[in-house]
Amino acid sequence: MFDDFYGLEGRPFQLTPDPAFYFESKTHRKALSYLGYGLAQGEGFVVITGEVGSGKSTLVAHLMATIDPARLTAAQVVTSKLDGEEIVHVVAQAFGLVIEGHDKASALGMIENFFHEEARAGRRCLLIVDESQNLEISALEELRMLSNFQLGSYPLLQTLLLGQPEFRTTLLEHPELDQLRQRVIAAHHLDAMDAKEVQPYIEHRMKCVGWNGNPTFDQRVFAEIHEATGGIPRRINQIVNRLLLLGAVEQRTRIDGTMLHQVLEELTADGTLSLVSPTPSPAAGKEPEEPAPAAQAEEGRAEAPRQTVVVPPADSAAIARLEASLAERDAQIHELQNAVIELANSVEEGAAAASAADRSAEDAAEIARLTAEVERLEARLSEQDRTLRHTLTMLIEWIESGEGQREAA
Template sequence: MYDQYYGFTGRPFQLTPDPSFYFESGTHRKAMSYLGYGLAQGEGFIVITGDVGAGKTTLVGHLMNTIDPNRLTAVKLVSTQVEGDDLLRLVAEQFGLEWEGQSKAELLRSMEEYLREQARAGRRTLLIVDEGQNLAISALEELRMLSNFQLGGHSLLQIFLLGQPEFRQTLFHTPTLEQLRQRVIATHHLDPMEPEEVEPYILHRLKKVGWTGNPSFAPEAYELIFDYSDGVPRRLNVLVSRLLLFGAVEELHRISVQHVRNVIAEIEADRGIDEASLAPLPVEDVVAHAAAAVEAPVEWPAASTDDRAPFAAPAKPDFAEARALVAGQAATAGTEEVFELAPETAVAAPVAPAAPAIDEVQVAELQRQIASLEDRLVEQDAALRRVLDLLIEWVERDPENAPNPATSKVWAA
């Protein structure tokens, strides 16, 4: 979308980590030094941590692009929320080894033989384990055991562990991991970028896709971008991507600080939805779910039968009772007009003044039911907004497979 408007050759701020956009901030330069030192040692564990979106995956991807594959075999493991035995099977699969039907002892023998063959061929083996904070203690112990494989006094396997900040707590404060800690030869925590690094970072990525100055950014815009993103690369990418989309829609050639404020306000409004109540949708289900959200009637949860439940589900409004009550009010007031209440038009029509004889309990119950219906409609509207937001993100990530606005039922709605 915005890449076409501004004549870019690609999307410079996509969320998917891309080593070709690697930017060497101060903290990334230090991390590369530690990684280089670790590779030179050829053994043990190197631990890199950082907040979500700090650039850990991009950092390691850049490192891999600088390594001669004829001298180093590097494999990467991402699915780490497993116990020890399953982790061994995942590692064996990454090595290209058959693991089905094999006992743990057989699997370990196969892996050791594979590592020895790599060493005899003059290649070292590096295992990169991402999302280390998800590793079970048993899985970390299995990794430690793998690091024990040696040939001629030299380690056969080196391991990089990448994780979020809580992984440091697990690694360095779990008593049973003392032996693993003794094998850690270098650690580094990726900090956010500094304020003065934000402008070079943005321009670096823009130049990678053929940017020649359109759009330009006001100096104050960079300051606000940093303030909102806290210097975290992924947060910064999200904001600048939305800024460029905003600029394309508004046909802007210069991004001012006010434009940044406008986009931040939009993002904050989107985040105002209670995301805890919304289940994440797979990308392939977004279009279908959006269509269903547009057409689906309101469905009420069943009423709780337990008066003691502190969060009992509201009962489905009894609209027949509501109609009868309103009709009774109209008759008592001396008018023949009867107002219909339906889910789509609840309390939209005026109601004749109630006579003093009307049961106040019934009126209060009716008001409660109507308020519950309105709350549910607000929830449905919020869910629809969230789905449409996911659609926008999908279009930005994969415009070739995005729905056709001319034929899509969702866009038409």
């Protein structure tokens, strides 16, 4: 209704996550850097937590829209309360596998075979698990066991865990999840938006549907919306959606504080306000703890590869060297993957032709050559990785020290 009245091309504040409306707030930009770093590693677990409606699903949808499906096969699971055996079958279904009966061993075998086939085709596998706080501990441990699948030294599965704040607490404190914590290579908690980000957020979503300035918003409305919602995107969407509906009903071209107060009163009367109003949290305003020391170290390094930061011109040479190192490292990873795939295919072909004695020596020599090549590439990759991590650490320390900002100023 209001989209027609204001000449909009769609609904700007729908509650369903849509990557087309992705808004890069400060916390989402940081989370995207952690996700980019984690996916570049190609192994382990990446953990993103946040309040209900904080934008976790939209963030992941935005990320997936930028990934080449020819190089990455992704499957998503939105969980209910699942145990260890159930999660295995749900994962199989998410990757499009049909499991006859309810046999866990058969499901695991088919999943591993699928991962091997994807690796030989040059594709990595990514599992996205939403609402991870609903999983039982046995299910989380089963996901960890799936991360053990390898082709030679090449990991076959990487997992992205999305969850509400209580999942973060479970991951940090549960004594049975120590091994899983050690495999978390990047983690981030999505905070609420700052008060100064509410206006750009609302205007961004309006512009996505052809907003041309009608209606206009009083400046005080943005501050009051932040106070009423705590800066949570979905809560903002609910209130602004009602504001626009009221504006269309009353044929208003300007949204003011009086209209906002009327909407808040209506939401209070019908019980909706309790669903959208922020709830105080003891951890509010505090920097979240890290899952484990190893994960903390990795997270500290995670920002540098992808996060957009303002650096002074004097540091452009360092950035150029860093980008060159990243490009070289990606090329080496791709070369290593091809070598591993070639080795696996040669082993299978050699096994099928084992009865031919005149070829066994030749096959053994070829396998030895490929094995040596893989070891050489792994050694080069390891050295390159150490150099890159050192460069990233120095760059992050330089930026966080404040010297970069002072020089830029």
